[in-house]
Amino acid sequence: xxxxxxxxxxxxxxxxxxxxxxxxxxxxxxxxxxxxxxxxxxxxxxxxxxxxxxxxxxxxxxxxxxxxxxxxxxxxxxxxxxxxxxxxxxxxxxxxxxxxxxxxxxxxxxxx
Amino acid sequence: xxxxxxxxxxxxxxxxxxxxxxxxxxxxxxxxxxxxxxxxxxxxxxxxxxxxxxxxxxxxxxxxxxxxxxxxxxxxxxxxxxxxxxxxxxxxxxxxxxxxxxxxxxxxxxxxxxxxxxxxxxxxxxxxxxxxxxxxxxxxxxxxxxxxxxxxxxxxxxxxxxxxxxxxxxxxxxxxxxxxx
Numbered sequence: 001x002x003x004x005x006x007x008x009x010x011x012x013x014x015x016x017x018x019x020x021x022x023x024x025x026x027x028x029x030x031x032x033x034x035x036x037x038x039x040x041x042x043x044x045x046x047x048x049x050x051x052x053x054x055x056x057x058x059x060x061x062x063x064x065x066x067x068x069x070x071x072x073x074x075x076x077x078x079x080x081x082x083x084x085x086x087x088x089x090x091x092x093x094x095x096x097x098x099x100x101x102x103x104x105x106x107x108x109x110x111x112x
Numbered sequence: 113x114x115x116x117x118x119x120x121x122x123x124x125x126x127x128x129x130x131x132x133x134x135x136x137x138x139x140x141x142x143x144x145x146x147x148x149x150x151x152x153x154x155x156x157x158x159x160x161x162x163x164x165x166x167x168x169x170x171x172x173x174x175x176x177x178x179x180x181x182x183x184x185x186x187x188x189x190x191x192x193x194x195x196x197x198x199x200x201x202x203x204x205x206x207x208x209x210x211x212x213x214x215x216x217x218x219x220x221x222x223x224x225x226x227x228x229x230x231x232x233x234x235x236x237x238x239x240x241x242x243x244x245x246x247x248x249x250x251x252x253x254x255x256x257x258x259x260x261x262x263x264x265x266x267x268x269x270x271x272x273x274x275x276x277x278x279x280x281x282x283x284x285x286x287x288x289x290x291x292x293x
Protein backbone atom coordinates (compact mmCIF):
# COMPACT_ATOMS: atom_id res chain seq x y z
CA UNK A 1 0.00 0.00 0.00
CA UNK A 2 2.68 2.37 1.05
CA UNK A 3 4.71 1.28 -1.89
CA UNK A 4 1.83 2.10 -4.23
CA UNK A 5 1.45 5.56 -2.75
CA UNK A 6 5.14 6.15 -2.98
CA UNK A 7 5.17 5.08 -6.60
CA UNK A 8 2.19 7.32 -7.42
CA UNK A 9 3.86 10.31 -5.84
CA UNK A 10 7.12 9.69 -7.65
CA UNK A 11 5.24 9.39 -10.92
CA UNK A 12 3.35 12.60 -10.30
CA UNK A 13 6.36 14.60 -9.15
CA UNK A 14 8.84 13.31 -11.62
CA UNK A 15 11.08 15.88 -13.24
CA UNK A 16 9.59 16.99 -16.52
CA UNK A 17 11.37 19.06 -19.17
CA UNK A 18 9.39 22.38 -19.48
CA UNK A 19 10.42 22.78 -23.06
CA UNK A 20 12.07 25.62 -25.03
CA UNK A 21 8.89 27.70 -25.18
CA UNK A 22 8.72 28.22 -21.43
CA UNK A 23 12.39 29.15 -21.29
CA UNK A 24 11.86 31.81 -23.92
CA UNK A 25 8.79 33.15 -22.09
CA UNK A 26 10.68 33.46 -18.82
CA UNK A 27 13.67 35.12 -20.42
CA UNK A 28 11.40 37.59 -22.22
CA UNK A 29 9.61 38.43 -18.97
CA UNK A 30 12.91 39.03 -17.17
CA UNK A 31 14.15 41.22 -19.98
CA UNK A 32 10.95 43.28 -19.94
CA UNK A 33 11.19 43.82 -16.18
CA UNK A 34 14.79 45.00 -16.23
CA UNK A 35 14.60 47.25 -19.36
CA UNK A 36 14.29 51.07 -18.65
CA UNK A 37 10.73 52.06 -19.40
CA UNK A 38 10.04 55.59 -20.77
CA UNK A 39 7.34 56.78 -18.38
CA UNK A 40 5.06 59.74 -18.89
CA UNK A 41 6.41 61.89 -15.99
CA UNK A 42 9.89 62.53 -17.49
CA UNK A 43 8.34 63.49 -20.85
CA UNK A 44 6.01 66.01 -19.16
CA UNK A 45 8.90 67.55 -17.21
CA UNK A 46 10.92 68.03 -20.37
CA UNK A 47 7.93 69.67 -22.10
CA UNK A 48 7.49 72.16 -19.27
CA UNK A 49 11.18 73.01 -19.38
CA UNK A 50 11.03 73.81 -23.08
CA UNK A 51 7.83 75.78 -22.62
CA UNK A 52 9.36 77.92 -19.88
CA UNK A 53 12.48 78.56 -21.98
CA UNK A 54 10.33 79.55 -24.97
CA UNK A 55 8.20 81.79 -22.75
CA UNK A 56 11.25 83.51 -21.29
CA UNK A 57 12.74 84.07 -24.75
CA UNK A 58 9.41 85.42 -26.03
CA UNK A 59 9.14 87.71 -23.01
CA UNK A 60 12.68 89.05 -23.53
CA UNK A 61 12.09 89.60 -27.26
CA UNK A 62 8.79 91.34 -26.45
CA UNK A 63 10.41 93.60 -23.86
CA UNK A 64 13.25 94.44 -26.26
CA UNK A 65 10.81 95.28 -29.06
CA UNK A 66 8.69 97.43 -26.74
CA UNK A 67 11.82 99.26 -25.56
CA UNK A 68 12.94 99.90 -29.15
CA UNK A 69 9.45 101.13 -30.09
CA UNK A 70 9.45 103.47 -27.10
CA UNK A 71 12.88 104.84 -28.07
CA UNK A 72 11.79 105.40 -31.69
CA UNK A 73 8.58 107.11 -30.52
CA UNK A 74 10.59 109.36 -28.23
CA UNK A 75 12.99 110.27 -31.06
CA UNK A 76 10.09 111.04 -33.40
CA UNK A 77 8.29 113.02 -30.68
CA UNK A 78 11.31 115.15 -29.87
CA UNK A 79 11.96 115.79 -33.57
CA UNK A 80 8.29 116.74 -34.07
CA UNK A 81 8.50 119.05 -31.05
CA UNK A 82 11.61 120.74 -32.49
CA UNK A 83 9.88 121.17 -35.87
CA UNK A 84 6.76 122.56 -34.22
CA UNK A 85 8.74 125.21 -32.38
CA UNK A 86 10.69 126.07 -35.54
CA UNK A 87 7.45 126.34 -37.55
CA UNK A 88 5.96 128.69 -34.96
CA UNK A 89 9.14 130.78 -34.97
CA UNK A 90 9.06 131.10 -38.79
CA UNK A 91 5.33 131.94 -38.72
CA UNK A 92 5.75 134.58 -36.05
CA UNK A 93 8.79 136.08 -37.78
CA UNK A 94 6.83 136.51 -41.02
CA UNK A 95 3.84 137.99 -39.19
CA UNK A 96 6.30 140.37 -37.57
CA UNK A 97 7.65 141.45 -40.98
CA UNK A 98 4.09 142.27 -42.06
CA UNK A 99 3.50 144.20 -38.86
CA UNK A 100 6.74 146.16 -39.16
CA UNK A 101 6.07 147.18 -42.77
CA UNK A 102 2.50 148.27 -41.98
CA UNK A 103 3.68 150.08 -38.87
CA UNK A 104 6.49 151.87 -40.74
CA UNK A 105 4.07 153.02 -43.44
CA UNK A 106 1.63 154.31 -40.81
CA UNK A 107 4.42 156.18 -39.05
CA UNK A 108 5.60 157.70 -42.34
CA UNK A 109 2.07 158.83 -43.21
CA UNK A 110 1.53 160.31 -39.75
CA UNK A 111 4.91 162.04 -39.85
CA UNK A 112 4.42 163.61 -43.26
CA UNK B 113 -25.15 99.31 -73.82
CA UNK B 114 -25.97 98.97 -70.11
CA UNK B 115 -22.33 98.45 -69.36
CA UNK B 116 -21.40 101.69 -71.10
CA UNK B 117 -24.03 103.55 -69.09
CA UNK B 118 -22.62 102.16 -65.83
CA UNK B 119 -19.13 103.21 -66.89
CA UNK B 120 -20.36 106.67 -67.81
CA UNK B 121 -21.72 107.10 -64.27
CA UNK B 122 -18.95 105.28 -62.44
CA UNK B 123 -15.96 107.02 -64.04
CA UNK B 124 -16.84 110.60 -62.99
CA UNK B 125 -17.84 109.36 -59.53
CA UNK B 126 -14.46 107.66 -59.10
CA UNK B 127 -12.67 110.76 -60.38
CA UNK B 128 -14.52 112.94 -57.89
CA UNK B 129 -13.81 110.52 -55.03
CA UNK B 130 -10.09 110.48 -55.93
CA UNK B 131 -9.98 114.28 -56.02
CA UNK B 132 -11.74 114.57 -52.68
CA UNK B 133 -9.41 112.00 -51.13
CA UNK B 134 -6.29 113.79 -52.36
CA UNK B 135 -7.55 117.27 -51.49
CA UNK B 136 -6.94 116.92 -47.76
CA UNK B 137 -8.83 118.81 -45.09
CA UNK B 138 -10.23 122.28 -45.85
CA UNK B 139 -7.61 124.95 -45.41
CA UNK B 140 -4.80 122.71 -46.67
CA UNK B 141 -2.88 123.74 -49.79
CA UNK B 142 -1.25 121.46 -52.33
CA UNK B 143 2.34 122.61 -51.85
CA UNK B 144 4.91 121.88 -54.58
CA UNK B 145 7.78 119.68 -53.47
CA UNK B 146 10.46 122.33 -54.20
CA UNK B 147 12.94 119.43 -54.30
CA UNK B 148 15.08 121.19 -56.91
CA UNK B 149 15.70 124.10 -54.53
CA UNK B 150 17.28 122.11 -51.74
CA UNK B 151 20.65 122.05 -53.51
CA UNK B 152 20.45 125.65 -54.77
CA UNK B 153 19.46 127.32 -51.51
CA UNK B 154 21.93 128.29 -48.82
CA UNK B 155 19.39 127.51 -46.12
CA UNK B 156 16.11 125.64 -46.20
CA UNK B 157 13.34 124.76 -43.80
CA UNK B 158 10.94 122.01 -44.83
CA UNK B 159 8.44 121.13 -42.13
CA UNK B 160 5.48 118.81 -42.57
CA UNK B 161 3.52 118.19 -39.42
CA UNK B 162 0.18 116.45 -39.97
CA UNK B 163 -2.38 115.92 -37.24
CA UNK B 164 -0.70 112.76 -35.94
CA UNK B 165 2.74 114.36 -35.69
CA UNK B 166 1.27 117.50 -34.10
CA UNK B 167 -0.36 115.32 -31.45
CA UNK B 168 2.93 113.52 -30.88
CA UNK B 169 4.83 116.82 -30.64
CA UNK B 170 2.27 118.19 -28.19
CA UNK B 171 2.67 115.11 -26.00
CA UNK B 172 6.36 116.01 -25.61
CA UNK B 173 5.62 119.53 -24.40
CA UNK B 174 5.73 120.24 -20.71
CA UNK B 175 2.49 121.84 -19.51
CA UNK B 176 4.26 123.04 -16.35
CA UNK B 177 6.45 125.40 -18.38
CA UNK B 178 4.50 128.55 -19.36
CA UNK B 179 5.92 128.83 -22.89
CA UNK B 180 5.26 125.16 -23.67
CA UNK B 181 1.78 125.37 -22.15
CA UNK B 182 1.07 128.31 -24.48
CA UNK B 183 2.28 126.24 -27.44
CA UNK B 184 -0.02 123.40 -26.41
CA UNK B 185 -2.90 125.89 -26.45
CA UNK B 186 -1.97 127.01 -29.97
CA UNK B 187 -1.61 123.46 -31.27
CA UNK B 188 -4.89 122.19 -29.85
CA UNK B 189 -7.41 122.28 -32.67
CA UNK B 190 -4.80 122.32 -35.43
CA UNK B 191 -4.71 119.58 -38.07
CA UNK B 192 -1.42 120.41 -39.68
CA UNK B 193 1.44 122.87 -40.05
CA UNK B 194 3.43 122.99 -43.28
CA UNK B 195 6.41 125.28 -43.78
CA UNK B 196 8.63 125.69 -46.84
CA UNK B 197 11.30 128.33 -46.52
CA UNK B 198 14.37 128.83 -48.73
CA UNK B 199 17.18 131.37 -48.50
CA UNK B 200 19.56 132.02 -51.41
CA UNK B 201 22.88 133.74 -51.96
CA UNK B 202 21.65 135.43 -55.15
CA UNK B 203 18.64 137.65 -55.75
CA UNK B 204 15.47 136.02 -57.11
CA UNK B 205 17.00 132.58 -57.49
CA UNK B 206 13.73 130.93 -56.55
CA UNK B 207 11.14 129.75 -59.09
CA UNK B 208 8.46 132.40 -59.14
CA UNK B 209 6.23 130.08 -61.21
CA UNK B 210 5.92 127.62 -58.36
CA UNK B 211 5.15 130.38 -55.89
CA UNK B 212 2.49 131.65 -58.30
CA UNK B 213 1.05 128.13 -58.52
CA UNK B 214 0.51 128.31 -54.77
CA UNK B 215 -1.03 131.76 -55.01
CA UNK B 216 -3.50 130.52 -57.65
CA UNK B 217 -5.01 128.14 -55.09
CA UNK B 218 -5.80 131.04 -52.79
CA UNK B 219 -8.95 132.25 -54.47
CA UNK B 220 -12.32 133.39 -53.12
CA UNK B 221 -14.72 132.32 -51.80
CA UNK B 222 -12.64 129.76 -49.87
CA UNK B 223 -9.69 132.05 -49.26
CA UNK B 224 -9.75 135.70 -48.28
CA UNK B 225 -6.68 137.90 -48.25
CA UNK B 226 -6.29 139.54 -44.86
CA UNK B 227 -3.07 141.43 -45.44
CA UNK B 228 -1.00 142.37 -48.47
CA UNK B 229 2.26 144.07 -47.70
CA UNK B 230 4.65 145.46 -50.33
CA UNK B 231 7.61 147.34 -48.87
CA UNK B 232 10.26 149.49 -50.50
CA UNK B 233 12.84 146.85 -49.50
CA UNK B 234 10.84 144.32 -51.55
CA UNK B 235 9.67 142.57 -48.40
CA UNK B 236 6.36 141.15 -49.58
CA UNK B 237 3.95 139.40 -47.26
CA UNK B 238 0.49 138.09 -48.08
CA UNK B 239 -1.72 136.58 -45.42
CA UNK B 240 -4.77 134.57 -46.42
CA UNK B 241 -7.40 132.97 -44.27
CA UNK B 242 -9.92 130.26 -45.08
CA UNK B 243 -13.12 130.23 -43.10
CA UNK B 244 -16.17 128.02 -42.96
CA UNK B 245 -19.32 129.42 -41.29
CA UNK B 246 -17.30 132.18 -39.66
CA UNK B 247 -14.71 129.81 -38.23
CA UNK B 248 -11.12 129.99 -39.51
CA UNK B 249 -9.89 126.59 -40.68
CA UNK B 250 -6.78 127.59 -42.60
CA UNK B 251 -4.10 130.26 -42.67
CA UNK B 252 -1.48 130.85 -45.34
CA UNK B 253 1.46 133.23 -45.19
CA UNK B 254 3.49 133.85 -48.34
CA UNK B 255 6.51 135.98 -47.60
CA UNK B 256 9.22 136.85 -50.06
CA UNK B 257 12.16 139.14 -50.44
CA UNK B 258 14.83 139.02 -53.16
CA UNK B 259 16.81 136.28 -51.41
CA UNK B 260 14.18 134.37 -49.54
CA UNK B 261 10.71 133.00 -49.86
CA UNK B 262 8.56 131.32 -47.28
CA UNK B 263 5.21 129.61 -47.42
CA UNK B 264 3.42 128.72 -44.21
CA UNK B 265 0.16 126.79 -44.20
CA UNK B 266 -1.59 126.22 -40.89
CA UNK B 267 -4.61 123.91 -41.09
CA UNK B 268 -7.33 123.70 -38.47
CA UNK B 269 -9.02 125.92 -35.98
CA UNK B 270 -6.70 128.91 -35.66
CA UNK B 271 -6.89 131.29 -32.76
CA UNK B 272 -4.74 134.36 -33.43
CA UNK B 273 -5.14 135.36 -29.80
CA UNK B 274 -3.38 132.12 -28.77
CA UNK B 275 -0.69 132.66 -31.40
CA UNK B 276 -0.23 136.11 -29.94
CA UNK B 277 0.42 134.52 -26.53
CA UNK B 278 3.64 133.02 -27.93
CA UNK B 279 5.29 136.43 -28.19
CA UNK B 280 8.72 136.43 -26.68
CA UNK B 281 8.70 132.65 -26.10
CA UNK B 282 11.06 130.19 -27.87
CA UNK B 283 12.68 133.18 -29.60
CA UNK B 284 9.37 134.20 -31.17
CA UNK B 285 9.64 137.94 -31.77
CA UNK B 286 7.36 140.45 -30.09
CA UNK B 287 4.60 140.79 -32.66
CA UNK B 288 2.72 143.72 -31.14
CA UNK B 289 -0.31 142.58 -33.11
CA UNK B 290 -3.58 144.32 -32.41
CA UNK B 291 -5.72 141.23 -32.16
CA UNK B 292 -9.35 141.85 -32.93
CA UNK B 293 -8.77 144.89 -35.12
